[in-house]
Amino acid sequence: MNIGKANFGMFLFDEHEPDNGGGGAPAEPTNPTNEPAAPVNEPTEPSGGEPGQPTNEPTSPTSTEDDFENRFQSRLLELAKEKGFEAQSIDDVFKKPEPVEVVKNPYEKVDPKVKAFLDFHTETNRPYEDYLALQQDISAIPDIDLARDRVRQETGNNNLTNAEIDRYLEKKLGVDLSDLEQLEIEDKIELSAFAKTVRESRIAEQEKYKQPIEPITPPSTQKPELEANMVELESGERMPKDVYDKMVATRQKYLEGIKASADNITQSVFKVTIDENGSEKTIDYGYDYSVEDKQNMLSNASDLEATVTKLFKDGQTNELNHKDLVEGMFWLDKNNREKSIAAIIHKVRADVTATLLAEKGNVNFSKEGLPNIPNSNTNKDAANYRQSGGFGVKVPFNNIPKN
Secondary structure (H helix, E strand, O other): OOOOHHHHHHHHOOOOOOOOOOOOOOOOOOOOOOOOOOOOOOOOOOOOOOOOOOOOOOOOHHHHHHHHHHHHHHHHHHHHHHOOOOOOOHHHHHOOOOOOOOOOOOOOOOOHHHHHHHHHHHHHOOOHHHHHHHHOOHHHOOHHHHHHHHHHHHHOOOOOOHHHHHHHHHHHHOOOOOOHHHOOHHHHHHHHHHHHHHHHHHHHHHHHHHOOOOOOOOOOOOOOOOOOOEEEOOOOOEEEHHHHHHHHHHHHHHHHHHHHHHHHOOEEEEEEEEEEOOEEEEEEEEEEOOHHHHHHHHHHHHOHHHHHHHHHEOOOOOOEOHHHHHHHHHHHOHHHHHHHHHHHHHHHHHHHHHHHHHHHHOOOOEOOOOOOOOOHHHOOOEEEEEOOOOOEEEEEOOOOOOO
8 A cells, every 4th residue: 555655654653753854953863973884785794704795685675665554554543543533444544434414403493482382292292272271370360250251151152241241240149340359358259169160170171281192093904914823704803713613613503403494394383272162172273384485494594684684674764674673573482473373263263153154144243232122013124132242133024923
């Protein structure tokens, strides 16, 4: 490395080796006897040797340069360390330093009041209105102002003037507010007690403003990675795989059970007890299921949630029809079905009996009362007879013999 040994090298070593080439006092002579120094490369007579033979080998220029180079680098590293620069090699000394990023203070020229709000907003995430409310000295607000605010708040009327509220307070509290600067001590106490609730409420609000508002983090649209031994359903819900496997097995067992039951169902039989000549008689009424009926049963039982939606959802409003749902739950109970069907059968049998009697015996069953007969001798065309059961039976007689 050639970095100016003649000049810069002497500058590095001037603290240790004097330089006579420049100005200043000359260095002390190394030969105080003033005898002429022997030439460096001239031969000298060795003791006991042959005359004319040199005793010292000439100095190698390469070894001198290497020695200077090593001393130069060592001295340069020492100077670097003295200046506070840690260098492990000569290359570190001449390496270009990394640029240092200077961070400027963004609030350097900002008004202190503005900076105070910015600090408040950074810490609490609250708006400027909350900051202003927090700066207010609640204890210094006059009682009359808090009392007026309370009246406006309780009445919900912010258009009330101070004069109107003062007249109301005078009547309600029994105080004289004509001269607020010269209030009697009793009036001050009454007014202070009335304003106390508002003052305490505002102090509590100030404490709330000191608490930070948690930022609302929008929900992530990216689904997290599916954990091991987890499955994701069509709805996006996730559950452990073992739980999912149990649900699938239970579902499969349920479907197999309802299919076997539907295959074994052939008819529904309803027993009806009737009164036949004073003795009870049980009659079985049944309904035979068709293939289509069985398919309908199996379909409805396979997905109960979908069945409820299909059977009880209003097609116009697309909402649940509660009336149909409640009535459907009644018929779902076997006991309710048998009771209702038995009542229907009894009614049908009674209607059929009445129809047959009317056709065969010209009997008119009616629940309407028969007209009263003031004198039976005046009615020569008919005789009236009333049964005890509430049915009126009219039997025409064209020729009734006279007694």
